[in-house]
Amino acid sequence: MADSILESRVAYAMAGTVRRRRESLGMTQEQLSLASGVNRSTIQDLESGHSDHKSERPANPRMMTILRLADALDLPVSELLEPVQERYDFEKARLAEESTQ
Structure with missing residues (x-):
């Protein structure tokens, strides 16, 4: 259960990062695809x-x-993944804290 929650929240972090960057560049999904x-x-x-x-x-x-x-998206991979890593670290710590309570 904890892994699926963690995976979902990390996936949403990636989703938001890609969408925000694409939109800030004025690109459609089709343009990003091309x-x-x-x-x-x-x-x-x-x-x-x-x-x-x-x-x-x-x-x-x-x-x-x-x-x-x-x-x-004209981003270094590290910048694309930084919010994902931050969310992962946050959720992992939160889940670990919940399991000790």
Whole structure:
């Protein structure tokens, strides 16, 4: 249970990061798709935080997807993943604290 909560919250952190950056650049999902070579439906799913539009499973993009998106969004991978890492660390600590109570 804790792992699924952690995965979901990390997926939503990635979703928000990609969406905010894309929108700040004035790009549509289609434009990001063309610039990155990542399928538009994959971008749509990633921005929703889900692995696909029919599933409630958290998004878990492949490394090449992350690299291509970072490049197309003109971000170092470290900046793309920084909010994800921060959310992971926060949620992991919170879940550990809850398990000791």
